[in-house]
Amino acid sequence: MNILVCIKQVPDMEDHFVPNAAGRWFDEIGLVWRMNEYDAFAVEEAVRLKESLGGEARVTALSIGPVRVVETIRKALSMGCDEGVHIDDPMATERDPWQIASMIAGFAAGRGFDLIFTGMQSEDRSSAQVGVLVAERLGIASVTGITAFEWQDGSMTVERELEGGRKCRLGLKAPALLTCQLGLNTPRYPTLPNIMKSKRAALTVLSPESVGLESPKASSENFRPHEPNAAGVILEGDAETLAAQVVSILESRTSVLGPGGVR
Amino acid sequence: MKLLLVGEVLDGAIVPEVAELFGFAARLGAETSMVLTGASGNLPAFEGRLYRADAVHEFDMTYHKRFVLAAIEREQPDAVVFLHSSYGWDLAPRVAFAMQAALISGIVGLDGGGYLVESCNGKMRRTVRPLTGRAVLTIQPGAFAVAPMQGSPEVIDIDAEPDAAVEFLGCIQPERGVDLSRASVIVSAGRGVGSAERVELVRALSEALGGEVGASRPVVDAGWLERARQVGSSGQNVSPALYVACGISGAIQHLAGMKGSGFVLAVNTDRDAPIASVADVLVVADVAEFLPALTAAIQARK
Structure with missing residues (x-):
């Protein structure tokens, strides 16, 4: 059983945001970084599944960004992921969802992941596109915004949140990609030994080009306060x-x- | 400009927000057509082509993708427009990938030929433009005024192959028991309240005002209040005379559920919080200090 979790590092949303010189995105000076909240639920669900399978599963945590994202990959490792992959891309914050999906799918293709967990969206871009785009590129089934997950021997039952608190239940088989809604589970606090262990773990570092970075499909400008x-x-x-x-x-x-x- | 609008159906009926798709098209002065599957009642009134099927295939998103692509093939629109709903945000990337087209999500406005979208949980905004000839768009429910619906479409029956990869096992109805839709005062707790114990400060203010207690999503997820009190697109839509948002940053999903309120009082330590975009009064203060003072001041009027 081979599981991939895709995580993004985002600024704390309580921070004060100032446009960068090009006006395309925020200036990073003074921002405090952490794991995208939706992705913490994805990490927790993947680790819970691994633990329930007792040693026959491995969880890989992947993040794209400059060197600062290593801290977030180590956070995922300290929560119980086995391997960390860093796609070292200093331009990541200005990439559009199409480009991010091209890199994740490029990494995942041929590596035989049975399940891929992502957050439903990032807190900073809120596009809610990357997960489904990755699944479409890989030609696997996907369900967005899950609030419950149950695994039974190659198949899964999930709940998906709809409008007005309504939910639907869906059944599907691996391989599949699931995007995680807030409240799916209660993400754990890492233990001190696991934090220490995660600091020593070796990461796989890859370049954007080596995993198939494509050109953008959309441009962004005039980033400004609401x-x-x-x-x-x-x-x-x-x-x-x-x-x-x-x-x-x-x-x-x-x-x-x-x-x-x-x- | 030619737009293909993707209609949305719930329990056989077209969802009311579909009128906002026409409102968006009217803002762009676009020629419109629509694609719609599973509607058993009245069809939308407009002048244009309506591509339709009887099939429901609820939650078979591969079927829905093929169906929308079949309409795109016939209509050759410049852009395909969805609501940014659980249906739209799930389906739009599938269609955009098949078209190899730009997807712009959660549009809240038009801006000099580009599309205005929100960033950083609604604190910031930016203008996004497609770099491809054709584009896929999702519009934020509530962002565009509805257009008056009139005319009768030319109905064209089309269909697509269903897919068996995802099996629909049924729906779960929301927990009810608290009807906030008729409350004249709602005092809502957000993450900034800080703890389950401090939710009592929110309850005390609500009692002093003779109102109901509401909640934002994180408060419900944390178990500080029951899910039946959640305000927003995943919970209830409310329109009280007074809405007090305590420690609520104002994620767009929350704002969508309470922006019909008569008067909005927000209490937040972050003066940049997006709740400021709808607040009539923003008190920049800690909930734990300000709420007891306001409750006492209201009680002192007795």
Whole structure:
């Protein structure tokens, strides 16, 4: 049993983002990096499956990016992945989903992965394209946004989230690619021995060209902040003053406090 | 410009957001056609060609891919447009790969001949342009005003081969029990609340305002509140007179479920948080400090 997990390193979304000089994406100075949240569920699910199979499965964690992504690959190893693959691409953040998928599929082709887990989307680009594009390139079945996964001897049953909290249950056989929705499981905290072990693990480093990087299909420009509500008010200060201001605004702008008191 | 719109059906009925596909086409002044499978009721009213089949083949995405490709083959559109829904985001990359075309996901606006999309969980935006002659697009539900539907399409029956790789085993209906759709005040807890214990601060404010408690997805996933209280495209759509977003950054899926609110008060330590795009008042403060003060101030009015 051969499992691949694709992980992306993204900035903490609480960070303050500033466009880079070309205006195509964010400037990286001062950003704090971590594993894309969706991908943590993918890693956890792959490791749980491996553990349930007792020694006959191996999990490979793959990430694309500059040297800083090694930290995220080691995080996946510390959570229980067996091998790390780093596609060393300093331009990764500006690649479009087509290009990222070309590299992942180029790596996976011919390596006989029975299952590929990815996050449903990245938190920074939110394109939700890469997983399905990889599956289409490899000619394998795929299901997006899974919230449950059960493996039975070469087949699997998954739940897929739809609108309004509705879900559907689907059955399929390996090989397959699954993109993971938030809440699929509870990603583990690595233990200290596993963190130490992951620091010493040797990684496979590959160039983008060696795994078949293709040309982009879309261009990106004018990266900028989402405009705040132009009619909105931003209030700062101590809690008591703020509370008095907000009560006064609610009294004048809404009817929820009612004349003369709370309903 | 010729657009092929991909319709979407739930339980035999066309989903209402399909009218937004026509709204998007109207914004572009495009000639439109539609492809639609599995609709048993009324067909959409518009002037153009409607490629249709009776088959349902729900969740057989390979069938749906072949069906849409069959319509593309006949229609030769400049772009194929989906809703950015669980159907659209799953199907669009399959169609784009078959066409070897650019796919631009989650479009929220038009911008100088390009398409506006959100980045960084909705904090940032950018303009994306296809580099291929034909493109596949998905539009964010709620982003484009609906167009008035009139006319009668020329109906063309087409079909495609089903595929057996993925077996549909049934649907699971959502947990209900809390109806937030009629609440006049909703106070919602987000990840920024910080802990299950602090959800009590949200509950206290909600009680002081005579409202209901809502939640964003991470709070439900963490088990701090029950799933029946989730607001957003994966939960309930709400339109209270007052919506208080406590420690909610405002991911687009959450905003989609609450932007019909009359007045939005947001409490967040991050003044760049995308909730600011819909907030009438953004209080830049820690939920743990501000909420008890606001609850006390409201109670003091009694």
